[in-house]
Amino acid sequence: MTTIEPMPVVTARRQRRSFADGIRDGLPKLVLAPSFAIILVFVYGFILWTVYLSFTTSKMMPIYKWGGFDAYYRLWSQPNWYVAMENLAIFGVLYIGICIALGLGIAILMDQRIRAEGILRPIFLYPMALSFVVTGTAWKWFLNPGLGLENTMHNLGWTSFKFDWLVNPKMAIYTIVIAGVWQASGFVMAMFLAGLRGIDGEIIKAAQIDGASTVAIYRRIIIPLLRPIFLSAFIVLAHMAIKSYDLVIALTGGGPGNATELPSTFMYSYTFNRNQMNVGSASAVMMLMGISAIIIPYLYSELREKNR
């Protein structure tokens, strides 16, 4: 009995400490809990709900009658869906490719210790601050043959000038690439510029002493060192390409005809305008799978690197 006497004092002290610790440990969790709960329900919960809807017979409103793979069968028999997929392939490849090429190019030029970099950098970066709707509307006016570039050239006397991509069903998808690249390449430039600034100058100096040319230094040393930036830029651009909706709606409205339909516009119109909610949900699931195919390997490699 007597040997146990001092124990309560110790526990009391430990309790007091653990209470303060508890607050310190628990506070972040407590603060994060509401947003965690909201994301759990409104993002992941609704993802599951959409997946479920895609297996029902829902038309105008959600109906919970099992329809099996009917919606997917309908989806993949829609010519519109193939148009949307084809457009996504064109848009995605060009958008990501040109943004990365242009972003890297500008970043390398900016990295040459040029004058007035402080002015140039925000000029390239600011398009990213605009919303896609503004970008789309501005480019719509600029590319409209009767209002914008073509009209201006005609007024200046160059009457044979022709630039009607916006109203040409075969070329309209490329106008979306132009507007998208204009908006995002500055952001990609900023990413690359940050990467370039992070490269150790000693390595480059060493290469110079060894007599490597500037081209060789960039090709063999700097660009390979930027590999993680390439990956991040690709991930950011790829998901922007798949989910891009407002840009298309503002620029072409999906037209002319349905020449600029993308999976996102397809999903909206089937879910909300065409009363084929199950088909719309199925297309949303296909888009999610597309994004997962990019994100999951990325997360996997990131996590593996961290564990190493």
Add this chain to the structure above:
Amino acid sequence: MKIRMISKLAAGVAMVAMVAGAAKAAEQVEVLHWWTSGGEAAALNVLKENLQKEGVGWKDMPVAGGAGSAAMTALRARVTAGDPPTAVQLLGFDLRDWSEMGVAANLDDLAKKEGWDKVIPPALQAFSKYDGHWIAAPVNIHSTNWLWLNKAALDKAGGKAPTNIDELFTLLDNFKSQGIIPLAHGGVPWQDGTMWESVVLSVGGPDFYKKAVLDLDPAALSGDTMKKVFDDMSKLRSYFDPNFSGREWNLSTALVIEGKAGAQEMGDWSKGEWLRAKKEPGKDFVCIRFPGTQGSVLFNADQFMMFDVGEKQKDAQMKMASAVENPGFQIAFNTVKGSVPARTDISDEKFDDCGKKGMKDLNEASAKGTLLGSLAHGYAQPAAIKEAMLDVITQHLNGQLTTDAALKRLPEAVAAAK
């Protein structure tokens, strides 16, 4: 500072809540609609004031955008939450789709008392009723097979309005030689569809329209008559200006008003644009049925569908339905909106020439059985089939599909959407 501001804000919120609470106690209707443009809002205001005289409050729920598709999204949310508005502006097959959900109110008693069965055209009743019961109060009847001509340009071309599609092509050629845009058109699927349905009616007549568009007969959808329809559409396309893609309908109307274009195929809502520009029918512009469609009317009617909101609100709801069918309101609303009254027993005295012609054509078509639902505006087919057909029409008009491919694709698209 901050605390004082917050407490002020809280007091404000409490007051708003109290006012809202007090308003709720009286009779009130909540109305979801997408009439937000100047003329439309003014027209709706008449109804609002009439109801206020009867002691019924009006809770406005305007959802603009996408010709009603944004409003439909809002309605879905409200119905899913089990709290539908009192009345909702709806079109065509949407009325049926919502009725199928079992959320419609029953207006039979009122309709019987006021004799709606006799005065509302049967073709329209088919949509205002579900399963034999009245569920909606039609506000107006628009019609889509109109051609709007700039009078000055027409006079220069001889002044004779075309009566069939070949005369139309001759006239458009003349407009071209005058150096103006012959045909103002906006390349948006519903506008392409509006033109297409007029051409179908012109080329094939009302019986063919019924067979192809209303009954979806596969042979009619891919036959020789339909081939001529698509060929004529391609020909009409050659009279557009290069900037037609994605243009709003009212901008095309403005081109005709300013004399930059000669003609526009559009529903009678475009008359509102002319009137707002202080132009007079017969003097500055000419309204004719799309050449070759005189005698038939493709209609599109706005209706207020009444939702089941329980017994407590029923009285206010019935008062609203009655106010909508009130002849005084029908005249006041439709003279502003450019449409014609939804009932056939109303004097055309207060209407302008185009309105008078519209009412006369409507009565005639209703009697002859050639009052037909418009495809592009949801009175011929449910949304899924309508959009599937519009896909083919708009792709063909934009040169993405050849005529032969369109003839093959049209019945396929219809079958896939069924």
